[in-house]
Amino acid sequence: MGSGSVDHVWIVCHDETPDDTVLGVFLTEDEASAYAEEIQDQFEDGVIYSAFPIGYRHIDQASRYFTYIPDE
Known part of the structure; x- marks a missing residue:
């Protein structure tokens, strides 16, 4: 990030609905x-x-996610 600029954010969502809230x-x-x-x-x-880069668009066809599944 260097001089204080942000080039990405981390988004938490669920995928229990089609909208990935x-x-x-x-x-x-x-x-x-x-x-x-x-x-x-x-x-x-x-x-x-x-992590999603600032300016990310779903039409860019990139997939980058981490699935958190609790220990059983």
């Missing part, structure tokens, strides 16, 4: 991971989080 947007992976862990029990299939 966004649950939070964070500056760091640590923040996103902590939030995902905090709320994952609220969703049967857990939550996912991923």
Whole structure:
């Protein structure tokens, strides 16, 4: 990030609905991971989080996510 500019954000969402509802947007992976862990029990299939570059568009056909599934 260097001189304070932000080139990406971390988004936490769930995929239990077709809309992949966004649950939070964070500056760091640590923040996103902590939030995902905090709320994952609220969703049967857990939550996912991923880094998205500023300006990301779904039509760019990129897939970048991390699935958080709680330990059984």
